[in-house]
Amino acid sequence: MSDRHSILAWSGQGAITDVQAALDVAGVLPAARDWRVFLDRLLLWSGAVALAAAVVFFIAHNWNDLGRFAKFGLVGLLLIVAVIGYWRLGVDRAAGKASLLVASILLGALLALFGQTYQTGADTWELFANWAVLMAPWVIVGRFAGLWMLWVAVANAAIVLYFQVFPGFFGIVFSTERQLWTLFAFNTAVLLGWELAGRRVSWLDERWAPRLLAIASGATVTLLMIQTIFDWRETSATALIAYPVWVACAYGAYRVLMRDLFVLAGGCLSAIVVVTAFLARHLLNGRAEAGGFLFIAMVVIAMAAASGWWLKQVAREERA
Amino acid sequence: MSSAPELWSKLASAGLTAGDMPEIGEAHTPWYVRVMLGIAGLIAAGFLLGFVGIGFAFVMQSRNASLAVGLMVIAAAYAVFRAAPRSDFTSMFALAVSFAGQALVAFGVFGFFARHLTGGLPFAVIAVFQAVLAVVMPNFIHRAASAYAAGLAFAYACDASGAHFVAAGVVAAAVAAAWLNEARLGKLHAVVTPIGYGLTLSFMQIEGSAFFIHSLAMMFRPRFVPGAWPWAGEAFVAAALIVSVWVLLKRAGWPLFAPRTLLALIAVLAVGAASFKAPGIAGGLMIALLGFSNGNRVLVGLGIAALLFYVSGYYYLLDATLLVKSGVLMATGAVLLAARWLVLNVVMPGSKEQVDA
Numbered sequence: 001m002s003d004r005h006s007i008l009a010w011s012g013q014g015a016i017t018d019v020q021a022a023l024d025v026a027g028v029l030p031a032a033r034d035w036r037v038f039l040d041r042l043l044l045w046s047g048a049v050a051l052a053a054a055v056v057f058f059i060a061h062n063w064n065d066l067g068r069f070a071k072f073g074l075v076g077l078l079l080i081v082a083v084i085g086y087w088r089l090g091v092d093r094a095a096g097k098a099s100l101l102v103a104s105i106l107l108g109a110l111l112a113l114f115g116q117t118y119q120t121g122a123d124t125w126e127l128f129a130n131w132a133v134l135m136a137p138w139v140i141v142g143r144f145a146g147l148w149m150l151w152v153a154v155a156n157a158a159i160v161l162y163f164q165v166f167p168g169f170f171g172i173v174f175s176t177e178r179q180l181w182t183l184f185a186f187n188t189a190v191l192l193g194w195e196l197a198g199r200r201v202s203w204l205d206e207r208w209a210p211r212l213l214a215i216a217s218g219a220t221v222t223l224l225m226i227q228t229i230f231d232w233r234e235t236s237a238t239a240l241i242a243y244p245v246w247v248a249c250a251y252g253a254y255r256v257l258m259r260d261l262f263v264l265a266g267g268c269l270s271a272i273v274v275v276t277a278f279l280a281r282h283l284l285n286g287r288a289e290a291g292g293f294l295f296i297a298m299v300v301i302a303m304a305a306a307s308g309w310w311l312k313q314v315a316r317e318e319r320a
Numbered sequence: 321m322s323s324a325p326e327l328w329s330k331l332a333s334a335g336l337t338a339g340d341m342p343e344i345g346e347a348h349t350p351w352y353v354r355v356m357l358g359i360a361g362l363i364a365a366g367f368l369l370g371f372v373g374i375g376f377a378f379v380m381q382s383r384n385a386s387l388a389v390g391l392m393v394i395a396a397a398y399a400v401f402r403a404a405p406r407s408d409f410t411s412m413f414a415l416a417v418s419f420a421g422q423a424l425v426a427f428g429v430f431g432f433f434a435r436h437l438t439g440g441l442p443f444a445v446i447a448v449f450q451a452v453l454a455v456v457m458p459n460f461i462h463r464a465a466s467a468y469a470a471g472l473a474f475a476y477a478c479d480a481s482g483a484h485f486v487a488a489g490v491v492a493a494a495v496a497a498a499w500l501n502e503a504r505l506g507k508l509h510a511v512v513t514p515i516g517y518g519l520t521l522s523f524m525q526i527e528g529s530a531f532f533i534h535s536l537a538m539m540f541r542p543r544f545v546p547g548a549w550p551w552a553g554e555a556f557v558a559a560a561l562i563v564s565v566w567v568l569l570k571r572a573g574w575p576l577f578a579p580r581t582l583l584a585l586i587a588v589l590a591v592g593a594a595s596f597k598a599p600g601i602a603g604g605l606m607i608a609l610l611g612f613s614n615g616n617r618v619l620v621g622l623g624i625a626a627l628l629f630y631v632s633g634y635y636y637l638l639d640a641t642l643l644v645k646s647g648v649l650m651a652t653g654a655v656l657l658a659a660r661w662l663v664l665n666v667v668m669p670g671s672k673e674q675v676d677a
Binding site for chain 1 (some may be wrong): 324327328330333334335336337338339341342348349351353355356357359360363364365366367370371374375376399407408411412415416497502503504506507509510513555569572601604605608609611612614615616619627628631632634635641642643645646647648649650652653654655656657659660663664668670
């Protein structure tokens with residue numbers, strides 16, 4: 001239990017006379033120096049994102065009163081300013097990182113402007129794919145998690161848009177499955193790479209990013225499993241093997257090799273959803289009876305309670 | 321983070337404790353485990369409702385029966401929470417049963433106001449009911465969920481009554497009041513903290529859905545006239561941000577009329593003014609600041625997530641052209657960076673290393 005939670009819990013039992021002072025003495029509340037660093041980061045990142053978004057909105061508006069050369073000049077100039085900002089400020093300063101993030105977003109705006117102006121005939125997925133490819137060197141030299149996650153988001157958008165254009169030989173049904181498999185494979189590969197590299201590279205050792213990747217990986221494989229449960233005739237049924245393997249790997253990685261309660265909680269929720277889908281498919285399909293509903297509700301409650309109990313045990317082990 | 325006895329001894333030596341160190345009770349449950357249990361509770365409640373709907377169809381068909389059974393079920397859930405507060409299974413069971421009971425109560429309330437469904441009254445009744453549950457039900461997840469539902473129901477009630485501008489401001493003020501007084505109301509921590517989270521989540525949704533509801537209304541009703549004072553909602557949110565910052569500065573011992581206090585408040589006022597046209601910026605910043613001031617990283621994360629969501633969601637707002645929105649974001653970004661410069665160089669000047677560290 002953190003100091004903050006301990007003090008609040010004790011205050012609930014009437015054991016703390018002045019909670020504000022207690023939080024202060026325990027070092028839970030920020031000092032003036034902490035405030036300064038926090039405000040610096042908060043205002044810098046929110047300001048940088050707002051400025052980059054402003055340029056993207058401006059290009060999306062396709063303003064006819066401004067000529068194409070003026071538009072290219074404007075975006076190009078801002079891009080050069082952002083890159084020079086990064087070069088001058090350096091990779092180790094937050095302002096340098098923010099400059100590189102803005103430059104990466106402006107690169108996407110420049111590509112969109114190119115496609116908009118010359119009507120290249122390229123599909124939207126190509127814009128995102130080119131953006132991801134051209135941005136990659138900056139992502140590699142940038143050495144910060146936020147920029148990597150922007151790259152992952154751009155690549156995910158390219159995959160989603162690709163399957164909207166090329167639904168595939170088997171039509172729309174298999175297209176959804178192939179799209180989900182591709183997203184699952186991509187995000188799982190990035191997650192694996194992140195976890196392996198995170199042990200050696202200090203700037204990758206931030207848990208929020210692999211947790212987001214774990215959500216993307218887990219959500220897609222869970223959707224594939226649910227799709228197989230409800231439409232097993234229409235799917236390849238590969239999820240019947242992939243899903244248990246994914247659950248086992250997640251358990252091995254986040255319970256045995258390292259501890260990450262967040263991913264374990266997500267895995268529990270995924271298992272609850274899959275079991276519920278399986279029971280609903282077999283107990284309620286075509287014959288909705290009250291007993292079936294009650295049985296499924298009780299199974300969900302039992303599974304959730306057991307998950308909660310188990311996760312608390314793991315958390316207790318972590319603290320021991 | 322120190323061990324509990326070490327922390328206690330530190331607080332005791334500062335004269336901040338009363339009596340002996342309390343026994344270490346139930347371990348703190350991380351927020352994501354609570355979210356998982358809450359979602360599972362909602363799934364289970366859906367199937368329990370299906371059970372009632374098929375097995376006891378008359379309950380769903382009668383507003384009286386629906387209301388009565390719903391209230392009885394919630395009372396039973398309350399008794400279970402009280403009787404076995406530390407049992408995982410019974411708590412989960414009571415949570416799911418209470419969620420199902422609340423849905424039945426909502427059916428009943430809408431049945432009673434069937435002729436006035438377009439007005440705000442049924443939503444106002446549900447908001448009051450959920451607010452009572454948020455205070456009374458002795459369970460963290462239940463309190464947070466009820467506070468969230470109360471906030472949303474209040475927003476719908478305002479919307480349906482034509483007072484669109486009230487909801488965001490009132491809920492923002494409630495969010496600020498909950499987090500600014502969390503320590504002062506330490507003895508009621510088990511009540512105040514979950515309510516704070518629930519209200520924060522509802523506030524984020526109210527600010528976010530304002531984009532889409534307003535835009536949808538404009539799409540489907542060409543003669544749609546925004547409610548009176550459409551700007552007032554954001555003005556109230558900006559006011560909540562300014563008051564929050566003022567309270568935090570006062571708490572830090574900064575006199576109101578000192579130049580740096582006034583400069584800080586002017587910077588906040590400029591950010592608040594920028595968010596008149598880009599809704600959510602002031603609200604997101606307020607959540608992040610309140611979270612940081614309380615040493616609550618989850619709340620800081622919620623504020624940052626809200627800011628990202630609002631900036632991306634702003635694209636879909638139909639009130640203004642992309643050109644206007646681009647200008648607004650440009651001005652907002654410039655104001656935020658100017659505020660940063662002001663903080664680092666005038667309001668809280670410090671060494672260069674402090675910033676780069």
